[in-house]
Amino acid sequence: MAQLPPVDIFDYIVFGATGDLTMRKLLPALYYRYRDGQIPDQARIIGTARSPLSRADFQARAEKALQNFVKPADLDPDLARRFLALVHYVSLNGAEAGSNWPGLKDLLAEAPADRIRVYYLATAPDLYGRICENLSTQGLVTDQSRVVLEKPIGTDLASADEINDGVGRFFPENHIFRIDHYLGKETVQAVIALRFANPVFERLWSSDAIDYIQITAAETVGVEGRGPYYDKSGAMRDMIQNHLLQVLCLVAMDPPGSLEADSLRNEKLKVLRALRPITPEDVAVSTVRARYGAGEMGGKPVPGYLDDLGENAVSNTETFVAIRAQVDTWRWGNVPFYLRSGKRMAQKSSEIVIQFKTTPWSIFPEKPAANRLVIRIQPDEGVMLTVSTKDPTPTDSVALRQADINIAFEKAFATRYPDAYERLLLDVVRGDPVLFIRRDEVEAAWRWADPILQGWAENKSPLETYPAGSWGPDAARALLAERGHRWHEDMV
Ligand SMILES: NC(=O)C1=CN([C@@H]2O[C@H](COP(=O)(O)OP(=O)(O)OC[C@H]3O[C@@H](n4cnc5c(N)ncnc54)[C@H](OP(=O)(O)O)[C@@H]3O)[C@@H](O)[C@H]2O)C=CC1
Numbered sequence: 055m056a057q058l059p060p061v062d063i064f065d066y067i068v069f070g071a072t073g074d075l076t077m078r079k080l081l082p083a084l085y086y087r088y089r090d091g092q093i094p095d096q097a098r099i100i101g102t103a104r105s106p107l108s109r110a111d112f113q114a115r116a117e118k119a120l121q122n123f124v125k126p127a128d129l130d131p132d133l134a135r136r137f138l139a140l141v142h143y144v145s146l147n148g149a150e151a152g153s154n155w156p157g158l159k160d161l162l163a164e165a166p167a168d169r170i171r172v173y174y175l176a177t178a179p180d181l182y183g184r185i186c187e188n189l190s191t192q193g194l195v196t197d198q199s200r201v202v203l204e205k206p207i208g209t210d211l212a213s214a215d216e217i218n219d220g221v222g223r224f225f226p227e228n229h230i231f232r233i234d235h236y237l238g239k240e241t242v243q244a245v246i247a248l249r250f251a252n253p254v255f256e257r258l259w260s261s262d263a264i265d266y267i268q269i270t271a272a273e274t275v276g277v278e279g280r281g282p283y284y285d286k287s288g289a290m291r292d293m294i295q296n297h298l299l300q301v302l303c304l305v306a307m308d309p310p311g312s313l314e315a316d317s318l319r320n321e322k323l324k325v326l327r328a329l330r331p332i333t334p335e336d337v338a339v340s341t342v343r344a345r346y347g348a349g350e351m352g353g354k355p356v357p358g359y360l361d362d363l364g365e366n367a368v369s370n371t372e373t374f375v376a377i378r379a380q381v382d383t384w385r386w387g388n389v390p391f392y393l394r395s396g397k398r399m400a401q402k403s404s405e406i407v408i409q410f411k412t413t414p415w416s417i418f419p420e421k422p423a424a425n426r427l428v429i430r431i432q433p434d435e436g437v438m439l440t441v442s443t444k445d446p447t448p449t450d451s452v453a454l455r456q457a458d459i460n461i462a463f464e465k466a467f468a469t470r471y472p473d474a475y476e477r478l479l480l481d482v483v484r485g486d487p488v489l490f491i492r493r494d495e496v497e498a499a500w501r502w503a504d505p506i507l508q509g510w511a512e513n514k515s516p517l518e519t520y521p522a523g524s525w526g527p528d529a530a531r532a533l534l535a536e537r538g539h540r541w542h543e544d545m546v
């Protein structure tokens with residue numbers, strides 16, 4: 055494998071270091087980058103949370119996280135030991151001015167003052183403003199400091215503004231890295247390469263040739279231990295407002311002038327601003343929301359959402375969303391963009407499906423089927439183009455058959471596909487914002503999502519149920535069928 059260039063020495067200070075995200079994603083991602091020689095031995099990973107842990111306690115938790123979330127074949131004990139030596143811990147309530155800030159200050163002061171500092175906020179977003187204020191009051195925001203904000207930024211436009219204002223008082227916009235881990239996925243970035251490095255696609259990339267587009271992020275997991283967070287969020291705030299809209303932006307945007315961050319973000323912003331509003335009155339027509347009931351996953355019975363939340367739970371939260379969105383631009387005319395995300399669905403599958411139009415006329419006995427381009431974000435990352443070709447069976451006329459041109463990336467490039475966080479965590483150290491979200495993008499996304507959430511809150515469309523292990527409620531199928539369209543799994 056090509057030698058990857060190491061980044062500069064840094065201190066990564068994680069607020070919320072005992073939480074699920076740090077254990078499941080951040081520490082394993084940093085381990086992989088360390089393993090590949092990109093993290094210098096002088097770098098430090100400083101966990102902070104309120105839990106009163108010693109450094110050794112936290113290192114033991116970090117070790118367990120590596121054991122649980124790094125592939126056993128990739129976990130080298132000697133390397134893991136050296137990686138864990140980079141790990142520190144400070145018990146601290148980030149939201150309280152009188153907490154153990156001296157503990158963090160003293161530790162940071164052991165390194166040169168111009169060392170890169172990344173403050174990664176992996177706590178509930180309503181703490182972001184107060185944590186930044188405390189960092190500033192304590193004199194910990196240096197010229198080389200950046201702050202990373204986890205999603206979701208707020209629960210609507212007003213709360214997002216409050217959070218962005220709270221952080222923006224202490225960090226300039228170009229030092230604020232709003233993370234959306236879908237942008238760190240190799241196959242999401244591959245959309246940019248596919249579109250803008252291959253005229254064969256880009257020349258057809260409009261309503262002239264495209265009938266409709268689907269973007270799906272289906273998960274098999276339920277809410278797991280995250281019920282208290284998830285029930286306040288739901289699929290719209292957890293997945294659609296951020297991850298799926300970002301993917302939609304990359305699919306729908308015009309060519310940026312360059313790969314420079316603002317060039318790309320300006321084009322994404324135009325898409326977000328061109329999204330046709332779905333008013334509370336429209337939600338019954340253009341959206342479907344649902345939650346999973348009891349069902350079966352992998353042949354085993356699983357409980358429904360309410361049982362997953364706990365005894366006597368009451369909830370109006372959706373675990374599944376399907377939306378017919380429109381991008382009101384010259385390029386897209388009336389092409390529907392179907393967005394769908396859900397938990398406890400039949401398969402883990404994130405993909406983009408570009409369904410082309412059929413031929414205007416057929417010289418064959420049967421009308422050729424439309425071409426279809428599938429970009430598989432995960433798992434089985436790759437690209438598949440379905441074309442019509444001649445059926446080789448000898449007959450007295452020309453019969454057609456569909457066949458796939460299929461590129462499986464892992465096989466084609468013989469390389470491991472890194473987790474999205476691996477790329478993004480080091481982009482922050484490099485100070486490269488291209489795969490992060492600018493404030494105006496967050497605002498535009500909420501501006502579109504808010505009226506939908508309002509319509510649902512006013513019960514203007516019913517909360518459907520779907521059995522765990524299925525592809526969602528029948529209403530989601532009907533949303534496409536109205537226009538003669540089908541979800542990918544229903545295409546033969
Ligand atoms: N988990 C995931 O898969 C994903 C999570 N996110 C986002 O990441 C963030 C964290 O999520 P997750 O790890 O799941 O959440 P958890 O609830 O698992 O962890 C929250 C963390 O915050 C700490 N914490 C809470 N209050 C304070 C405080 N006042 N000062 C310092 N630390 C505090 C907790 O530790 P302690 O109680 O010891 O203080 C804990 O370490 C959220 O914004 C979430 O939306 C985004 C994408 C995916």
Ligand SMILES: O=C1O[C@H](COP(=O)(O)O)[C@@H](O)[C@H](O)[C@H]1O
Nearest residue numbers: 235271273275292293297404432
């Ligand atoms: O941000 C989130 O993403 C995960 C899904 O991420 P993926 O990379 O596995 O597709 C989702 O489970 C979680 O609820 C959400 O907060």
